[in-house]
Amino acid sequence: MTHTFDADVIAAVLRHMNSDHHDDNLLIARAFAAPSGTEITDAVMTGFDGDGGVWQISRGAVSELRVPWPGGPISDRPAVRREVVAVYDAACARLGIEPRPHA
Template identity: 60%
Template sequence: MTHHFDDSALAGVLGHMNGDHGDDNVLIARAFGVGFDVVDAVMTGFDGDGGTWRATLADGTTADIAAAWPGGPITERPEVRREIVALYDEACRRLGIEPRPHA
């Protein structure tokens, strides 16, 4: 059964990703939105199975893109960061981009 995070966790993670990691959102959407010409993206949600992004495409339309957590299902808020970092790293690998170091 999919774990659902509380409103506080959702607000905190989404606020951080959309406020501080807009470029990472675009990379993830480009890498996991195969076939979409992504020009912008925001993270719109997540649960224990993965994250979702709303991508703006080059033609002005939008598409929802889902990506499963690389490490498998999660249930704890600290695991979200680990899995988003893993998605970012995988996105860079798929796109042939050198990932920045993680603190």
């Protein structure tokens, strides 16, 4: 069964991702959305659960992108950061971009 996080945890992560990591959201969307040749102009993280993250992406039309957590299902708050970073790193690898160091 998919783990559901508390609303406060979801709100905090989404606030952080959408205010501090807009460029990372775009990079993730460009790496994982199909078809990859279509230019994505905007991406906003809209949710997540124990199985993966969800982004609303724009490329002429708005659609939803779901990306599974690279490490598999998660069920605690510290794992959310770890898996979002892993999605970012995987997106960089797909796009041939050097990821920035993580603090």
